[in-house]
Amino acid sequence: MKVHFIAIGGSAMHNLAIALHKKGFKVTGSDDVLFEPSISRLAKYGLLPEKNGWYPEKITADLDAVILGMHARADNPELIEAQQKGIRIFSYPEYVYEQSVNKLRVVIGGSHGKTTITSMILHALQAAGKNFDYLVGAQLEGFDTMVQLSDAPLIVIEGDEYLSSPIDRRPKFHLYKANIGVISGIAWDHINVFPTFEDYTRQFDVFINTIENGGVVFYASNDEVLNDVVSANQSTVTKTAYKLPEFEVQNGITSVVYNGQTYPLLVFGEHNLLNMEAARSVCEVLGIDAADFYSSMVTFKGAARRLxxxxxxxxxxxxxxxxxxxxxxxxxxxxxxxxxxxxxxxxxxxxxxxxxxxxxxxxxxxxxxxxxxxxxxxxxxxxxxxxxxxxxxxxxxxxxxxxxxxxxxxxxxxxxxxxxxxxxxxxxxxxxxxxxxxxxxxxxxxxxxxxx
The missing domain is CATH 3.90.190.20 (Mur ligase, C-terminal domain)
Structure with a gap:
């Protein structure tokens, strides 16, 4: 497969480019401006463009796909060339779905906590020796990149509600078609795209409707707006609430208490404990029992820039x-x-x-x-x-x-x-x-x- 990235320097874009390169794809890309850490990471894998800018001549007829980043504009010369040549154009969430259509897809949505919940699930899966792919919005300790695509039967995806690309106005998390979904909470954001609170909350109702038949969505029981959205939703997928676990705080250490056993944590705060219960709920479906999950959380240090x-x-x-x-x-x-x-x-x-x-x-x-x-x-x-x-x-x-x-x-x-x-x-x-x-x-x- 031969793919070209327009705006390869984006956070998710350059990680996806590296993931496809590792998978054996022939990857090229362009961008008009690049920053660290994208520059060093792309250079490490021989994917850094020779010079900045847009070059329509890079859009050759033998390309299998063009992946369009949000940083590009709708009048981008490379995009126009791809459209004129009839080459298939994907946003990065569309292409992630394309690469995971035969996998079990876990998608973490919500206005807050997405990165942490995704990170906790990945940490628990890694501790359990499971084989999985992922897309997460932060660099995690123990993971080389923020995206991995392989032959694993499972993928865990942090599902952002922002737009997919300059020519695709759908929120990213609508495109993954989850089998297992999470909504951590709803608090109005992205006012430039969703000018009213009703516009914004509607995206989470749509997300539930995109979950595959027979799927499940876990949602935070303490969020009144979210509970109203879930209650009104007409989808037949299973809807299961999660809540705070039993916990204690002693000498500046927060611990989860489960079945009489205490699990001291490196993270703290009720929001993180709620995130942990979302992750535990998902991991239970994936075959990890609660005791093993909490044992793995004892060594979870948190995602970058999260407390x-x-x-x-x-x-x-x-x-x-x-x-x-x-x-x-x-x-x-x-x-x-x-x-x-x-x-x-x-x-x-x-x-x-x-x-x-x-x-x-x-x-x-x-x-x-x-x-x-x-x-x-x-x-x-x-x-x-x-x-x-x-x-x-x-x-x-x-x-x-x-x-x-x-x-x-x-x-x-x-x-x-x-x-x-x-x-x-x-x-x-x-x-x-x-x-x-x-x-x-x-x-x-x-x-x-x-x-x-």
């Missing part, structure tokens, strides 16, 4: 987390507060995505940082320029968050100086963003804070 410990000393822990939506902020802040009830929490989040910066959406953040002892919001002033959005000031942010004590920064150096000067004895620091805090080196910042 990742940057550093600690005797009186302070510093974490970074991918949280950026209101529901994720609230869950992550609560998790750290409950894990360390005798320490105050300084919580700092970056508004970075199009949705989170949108003034119409900003009010959704009201009260979401109230459990923090000190709340800080950062917007890199350059982000407004890059996204061609009208900037706004601290008052707009404070009003939206409904928090007059909230601190606001729009210059990364000013934020860094403030954090370095803040007294953090008997406090924890939580840094939350899907961006990079204006290019701040968070590992260095953490080290500087902890040794002062």
């Amino acid at each position: 990742e410990l940057l550093g600690k000393n005797e009186v302070t822990n510093i974490y970074k987390d991918f949280a950026h939506s209101p529901s994720k902020l609230k869950a992550t802040i609560r998790a750290v507060k409950q894990q360390f009830p005798f320490r105050k929490l300084v919580a700092c989040m970056e508004l970075h995505t199009f949705s989170s910066l949108n003034k119409d959406f900003l009010k959704e953040y009201a009260g979401c940082m109230d459990e923090a002892d000190e709340a800080i919001v950062f917007i890199d002033a350059q982000t407004f320029v890059q996204k061609k959005m009208e900037p706004y000031d601290a008052k707009v942010v404070k009003d939206a968050f409904d928090n007059t004590d909230l601190l606001f920064f729009d210059q990364p150096q000013e934020l860094q100086r403030y954090l370095e000067q803040t007294e953090l004895a008997e406090k924890n620091l939580l840094l939350m963003s899907s961006g990079n805090f204006g290019g701040l080196n968070l590992n260095q910042l953490s080290s500087d804070i902890l040794i002062k």
Whole structure:
């Protein structure tokens, strides 16, 4: 098979390219801009384009497929050439389905927790010695790439609800046609694509309808919106709720308690415990009993950037987390507060995505940082320029968050100086963003804070 990737540098795209290369496919690709770690990973496998840009001459008649990334535009010259030549064009979720049509497909959906649930399932499957393929949205310890495609009879897929490609407006998770599905929760996101809450929630109803006959969907019992969606859904697939397991927190360690046995965990927070129950429910269907599942979770360290410990000393822990939506902020802040009830929490989040910066959406953040002892919001002033959005000031942010004590920064150096000067004895620091805090080196910042 010979395939060409348009916008090969994307996170999922370059991992899929590597996976197909390992499978023996002849893979080529193009992109107008590439960043690390895509550059190094593609170069390692001889897949890095010689130079950046779009080259229609790469679209040859002998191609079996062209895979189109979301970064490309509908008027991309390589795409137009492929359309004119009549070559089959796929989005990456379509092609993943094409490669897994004869496998048992597990698809993890939901507004939050997808990466963690998928990672937990993969960790348990690996511990059980199972043969499986996967697609996950973060680099995981013990896994070379974020995508694997082989002759395995099972594939576990993190199912994003965002659009599939510039010419395919369907959410990605609709295209996988799951046998086993998970919905972790529903909290409005991607306002640029789904302008109303009803538009957004409808995608999860459609997802349930895409599950194959005889399949099952597991869903979080504590989410009222999700429960309403599931109750109203007309599909005949089995619908099974999951809830928090029995657990305890002692000396800063969270443990699951099952059948009288205690399983101490490296992760914490009720949201992670709910994620764990979603993963356990799936693994039970896949032949892993609860005791073996919880035993494997004892060594689960979490996915990259999900409540990742940057550093600690005797009186302070510093974490970074991918949280950026209101529901994720609230869950992550609560998790750290409950894990360390005798320490105050300084919580700092970056508004970075199009949705989170949108003034119409900003009010959704009201009260979401109230459990923090000190709340800080950062917007890199350059982000407004890059996204061609009208900037706004601290008052707009404070009003939206409904928090007059909230601190606001729009210059990364000013934020860094403030954090370095803040007294953090008997406090924890939580840094939350899907961006990079204006290019701040968070590992260095953490080290500087902890040794002062």
